[in-house]
Amino acid sequence: MEKQEIVEKINHFLVEEFEVEPVKINPEANLRETLELDSLDYIDLVVVIESNFGFKVKPEDFISIATFRDFYDYVERQVGEKVST
Amino acid sequence: MAGQLPNHDITQYIPQRPPMVMVDELVQAEANLAVTRFTILPDNLFLVSNQFREPGLVENIAQTVAAMVGYHYSQKNIPVPIGYIAAVKDLEIGSFPAEGSVIETTVMITHQVMDVTVVRGKVEQSGKLICSCEMKVVAKA
Numbered sequence: 001m002e003k004q005e006i007v008e009k010i011n012h013f014l015v016e017e018f019e020v021e022p023v024k025i026n027p028e029a030n031l032r033e034t035l036e037l038d039s040l041d042y043i044d045l046v047v048v049i050e051s052n053f054g055f056k057v058k059p060e061d062f063i064s065i066a067t068f069r070d071f072y073d074y075v076e077r078q079v080g081e082k083v084s085t
Numbered sequence: 086m087a088g089q090l091p092n093h094d095i096t097q098y099i100p101q102r103p104p105m106v107m108v109d110e111l112v113q114a115e116a117n118l119a120v121t122r123f124t125i126l127p128d129n130l131f132l133v134s135n136q137f138r139e140p141g142l143v144e145n146i147a148q149t150v151a152a153m154v155g156y157h158y159s160q161k162n163i164p165v166p167i168g169y170i171a172a173v174k175d176l177e178i179g180s181f182p183a184e185g186s187v188i189e190t191t192v193m194i195t196h197q198v199m200d201v202t203v204v205r206g207k208v209e210q211s212g213k214l215i216c217s218c219e220m221k222v223v224a225k226a
Contacts, residue, residue: 043198047196047198059199
């Protein structure tokens with residue numbers, strides 16, 4: 001899966017599932033603040049990622065994710081690892 | 086453990102006690118799926134105008150999750166954790182079963198994230214889907 005396809009897929013479910021305004025989706029924006037995530041939203045986010053990209057998310061993975069760009073990069077890495085194994 | 090189960094007292098698997106018990110029988114218990122059966126008696130707490138209403142249906146799904154978890158823990162002789170409903174999402178109710186109805190409820194674990202179990206639940210009456218939702222349940226030992 002190409003990076004652009006991953007980004008579009010993520011942006012699509014952020015708008016559809018998390019009701020994020022498309023104009024607020026910016027690679028440098030803070031993910032948590034933009035999405036106004038509470039603990040249950042995190043669970044939803046994990047569920048959506050696992051359902052859409054087919055890999056298991058470890059909760060600690062989120063520690064290093066601050067911006068949307070970090071999030072895209074994380075998913076891209078995990079999808080790449082899944083393909084290579 | 087799979088398939089049909091012996092008709093044990095379901096309260097050995099769940100923490101609720103009458104009049105809050107909303108499942109009668111654990112019909113099937115797989116690793117990620119369980120089925121219960123429940124007859125809605127005239128003295129049920131959640132009957133309104135002879136209809137088993139929303140809180141009863143949601144509690145019935147939650148207790149089916151509890152019965153599945155309780156069954157598997159009891160098989161391993163491990164103390165059963167207490168579960169709490171954390172969230173209910175996409176709740177759809179087609180109809181309210183009437184007093185005297187028998188409902189069959191299926192839950193399937195779709196995701197496990199830390200202490201949170203995400204399940205899809207559905208309630209059927211005579212094979213017809215009457216209620217479904219996604220439920221998040223938090224388990225604390």
